[in-house]
Amino acid sequence: MTDRPAIFEADFVDLAFKPGLKVARVSFDLPIEYAASFLQAFGAPDRVSPVKCAIARLMDKAPTEAAPKEQDKPRRHLKEMPLSQQCALMCSDPRFIEWLGCETEAEATEVIKSKLRIQSRRELDGHSFDAATSWKAIHTSFELGEAYIR
Numbered sequence: 001m002t003d004r005p006a007i008f009e010a011d012f013v014d015l016a017f018k019p020g021l022k023v024a025r026v027s028f029d030l031p032i033e034y035a036a037s038f039l040q041a042f043g044a045p046d047r048v049s050p051v052k053c054a055i056a057r058l059m060d061k062a063p064t065e066a067a068p069k070e071q072d073k074p075r076r077h078l079k080e081m082p083l084s085q086q087c088a089l090m091c092s093d094p095r096f097i098e099w100l101g102c103e104t105e106a107e108a109t110e111v112i113k114s115k116l117r118i119q120s121r122r123e124l125d126g127h128s129f130d131a132a133t134s135w136k137a138i139h140t141s142f143e144l145g146e147a148y149i150r
Contacts, residue, residue: 010028013028082124084120
């Protein structure tokens with residue numbers, strides 16, 4: 001056994017309470033290829049001279065380089081998004097849902113599609129000038145705090 005600090009990655013697998021000893025026994029699974037190094041660092045277990053240890057929770061593995069991190073993506077302002085995305089985001093906003101007099105996102109979506117006379121919010125992106133204009137008017141009314149007219 002050495003007196004130097006040693007760190008090993010292991011999986012927490014069991015917890016057993018030992019009331020007679022007034023302790024909780026914590027079990028970890030260590031990959032077999034590290035067993036010899038572990039025994040060299042900690043020695044064989046015995047109750048006469050226990051080895052003091054610290055336990056730390058490790059973070060899950062970092063995402064791969066291919067997946068961009070959320071903080072690396074530039075946030076776009078709502079006005080910079082296509083109208084269909086604006087509408088989808090607004091229909092998920094609890095304040096907008098309440099303003100429409102709805103209770104759910106799905107209900108708000110259906111109310112908007114009915115009001116705009118469209119089958120899909122994608123139609124707002126260049127397919128229907130009237131629907132796009134009406135959506136902008138509804139969204140502006142909401143932003144200005146005006147009452148929703150059914």
